[in-house]
Amino acid sequence: MTVSKASNPTAAILIIGNEILSGRTQDVNVQFIARSLAGLGIRLQEVRVVPDVPDRIIGAVNELRAAYDMLFTTGGIGPTHDDITSECIAAAFGVPWELDEETDREMKAVMGERYNEARQRMATMPRGAVPIKNEASIAPGFTMGNVHVMAGVPRIMQAMMKTLEASLPRGERIQMRAVHGMGVLEGGIAAGLSVIQDKFPQLDLGSYPFKRDGAWGVALVAKGTDLPAIDAAIVEATDLIRAQGVEPVQGEPAG
């Protein structure tokens, strides 16, 4: 049952977002996409946030689509002057940026007189792109090669991700189990945890301090595709916490 980490497809996320870099907006798209990918057995290997600047977007797209099996972008596909992702994807692939006739017809049909020049930009795509239709917006995202281009607004991105999920390549599901203990400090369990990690090289064992009601605790998390190994590692992690004189609690700490 042990599956090498390399057998899962890999992915990166590129966030095109001045509003994240300025601190205006708290990103919530990374966690949503990360969880979706984990459920599909796809390993998220990198996230980047770059500003709304063509060279930066084009450079990052070309680096990340070459380095990983797939790339998900969020942001910059609306109708305003700072929405330049779509043109940049065309430039990254070296193809023309042109009207997608079917999307154009559909948007015109739905929007009628409100379908102006700015909105028509949302029906314009790199040649060869496949629209990502979705339940949240008449304006689609699109897939170009191994690059999935989505909106930055979370509920629209989530609807696009839902559409995409049906057709993404899958790997063995990546699973996670946790145990935690209040009053345990990382320094007290580090040596023991290292021994467990060495016993289960196919897993990622992580240790995450948290504070609750003014006191520190630690959550120990085992992650991988080998569920029996995850369960066995969590049994040992549970003993490790108990050996600190603390009653272990299964799962992640609440809140």
Place this chain on the structure above:
Amino acid sequence: MTVSKASNPTAAILIIGNEILSGRTQDVNVQFIARSLAGLGIRLQEVRVVPDVPDRIIGAVNELRAAYDMLFTTGGIGPTHDDITSECIAAAFGVPWELDEETDREMKAVMGERYNEARQRMATMPRGAVPIKNEASIAPGFTMGNVHVMAGVPRIMQAMMKTLEASLPRGERIQMRAVHGMGVLEGGIAAGLSVIQDKFPQLDLGSYPFKRDGAWGVALVAKGTDLPAIDAAIVEATDLIRAQGVEPVQGEPAG
């Protein structure tokens, strides 16, 4: 009063965090650091998240410290086997990783018998590093060249950032003003917004859709160091919203 964008120091953030890539943890460090930097007049130009893998950390550190005036890292400086940031910074700079005598003495004095081998890793740093003492933890972060290495736990990172703020280079403060309108759609104001952006090339004008009580609205945001220009751009953005038949509201939308 117009200040070119290039006059502000630039920065990047590198998050070393399997827990972000797996979707386990919602990152909150980027927004905190981004806001701190904006207040100091430092332009955050890039964020990366990489896994706890030496080559990935070393490569990203060397790329980002060369590309920007300063780099902030979070995560991976605790006492456990997966805390490898400190060794990786030493490798990135090509210097030995060795005990910082003063930090070692201080941690021993505070922790007494609990000061074990795992905890001593937290007093071990790249040669030439300067500890970042802080109010949240006896274990410091450190500054190595233009790289500021901080904890991943938000409240400890925040305390380290507080220490750092006194000594970081500053630029002219980056300010932001917003106006929003319920019922305005981006497609309706895109052309007008582009005209305003062209009039104020020293500013970043952004347009951000939001949903509240089931209805869409748009926030228009002007950002830069030239406050009179920001105010003038917001006056025009306010008129643009009013021209849509909507009563504009100053500031960001609540919630």
